[in-house]
Amino acid sequence: MPEKKARLxxxxxxxxxxxxxxxxxxxxxxxxxxxxxxxxxxxxxxDPETGVLHGGVxxxxxxxxxxxAVVSHPQSTGGTATIDLxxxxxxxxxxxxxxxxxxxxxxxxxxxxFVRATAHDENDxxxxxxxxxxxVEGSKP
Amino acid sequence: xxxxxxxxxxxxxxxxxxxxxxxxxPYIRFLGVGFERRGDELTAxxxxxxxxxxxxILPALHGGAVGAFLEITAQIELAWSIYWPQxxxxxxxxxxxxxxxDFTVDYLRSGLPRDAYARAVVNRSGRRFASVHVExxxxxxxxxxxxxxxxxxxxxxxx
Numbered sequence: 001m002p003e004k005k006a007r008l009x010x011x012x013x014x015x016x017x018x019x020x021x022x023x024x025x026x027x028x029x030x031x032x033x034x035x036x037x038x039x040x041x042x043x044x045x046x047d048p049e050t051g052v053l054h055g056g057v058x059x060x061x062x063x064x065x066x067x068x069a070v071v072s073h074p075q076s077t078g079g080t081a082t083i084d085l086x087x088x089x090x091x092x093x094x095x096x097x098x099x100x101x102x103x104x105x106x107x108x109x110x111x112x113x114f115v116r117a118t119a120h121d122e123n124d125x126x127x128x129x130x131x132x133x134x135x136v137e138g139s140k141p
Numbered sequence: 142x143x144x145x146x147x148x149x150x151x152x153x154x155x156x157x158x159x160x161x162x163x164x165x166x167p168y169i170r171f172l173g174v175g176f177e178r179r180g181d182e183l184t185a186x187x188x189x190x191x192x193x194x195x196x197x198i199l200p201a202l203h204g205g206a207v208g209a210f211l212e213i214t215a216q217i218e219l220a221w222s223i224y225w226p227q228x229x230x231x232x233x234x235x236x237x238x239x240x241x242x243d244f245t246v247d248y249l250r251s252g253l254p255r256d257a258y259a260r261a262v263v264n265r266s267g268r269r270f271a272s273v274h275v276e277x278x279x280x281x282x283x284x285x286x287x288x289x290x291x292x293x294x295x296x297x298x299x300x
Binding site: 015016017018019020021042043044045046047048049053054055056057059060061062063064067079081082083084085086087088089092 | 165166167168169170171172191192193194195196197198201202203204205206208209210212213235237238240241242243244245246247248251
């Protein structure tokens with residue numbers, strides 16, 4: 001069952017056009033935890049002076065990782081959608097480096113899922129952290 | 142008394158300044174976000190594109206794409222309001238875009254596969270920080286599909 005869920009989550013990411021457009025890759029997904037990454041791309045720059053990625057790219061990666069964490073949770077029953085997402089940008093992502101988001105769905109109720117996540121480049125300090133609330137779809141109210 | 146500038150000169154100068162602000166950022170071009178101007182009022186447009194979809198079954202816009210659209214709108218509105226006096230004085234050339242400190246998005250309904258619009262309001266712009274609220278809609282201005290509030294850093298870290 002967990003393996004089936006993991007495969008489902010992987011297919012879920014591959015089927016998302018926006019994730020494909022940003023070249024996202026599912027590195028790991030299991031039981032309410034997901035790790036996704038994307039390569040540095042000059043089309044995603046937010047500050048042309050420094051070459052730093054735009055915050056929106058970090059948002060998209062975090063949001064997708066968090067959604068995947070929800071879908072892969074043992075208590076999840078179907079799809080999900082973002083209700084609320086807060087992102088704190090701690091520092092600029094280093095230009096040229098791969099961006100990775102790790103998400104953990106730490107609580108699922110019948111209606112909503114609570115998720116936290118961090119984004120890293122290839123250095124230790126996090127680039128951003130996120131807290132979100134997602135819908136739990138497919139369950140009976 | 143100095144005569145007012147001809148209307149076309151004013152429009153051209155403002156449109157050129159706005160264009161330089163927004164089009165200098167590659168990710169704004171990648172998403173296809175555009176800006177319309179009435180005086181100093183800006184409306185951002187996110188033209189529908191298949192690559193913005195997050196749920197292909199519904200279909201619905203990706204939460205990340207919507208969040209990015211709102212963040213771009215907030216950033217450009219803030220920069221526009223800060224640099225407006227300089228632009229009006231005839232200054233040109235690249236401008237630093239304020240850095241986002243935090244951004245909170247409230248997803249009110251799913252984004253439909255059609256164009257989206259957004260407007261931002263700078264609620265406070267101090268010496269170091271600014272707080273900006275942004276609202277986005279699709280068919281009806283009164284039916285928001287997302288809103289957000291963010292804080293931005295106005296000075297560079299080395300002063």
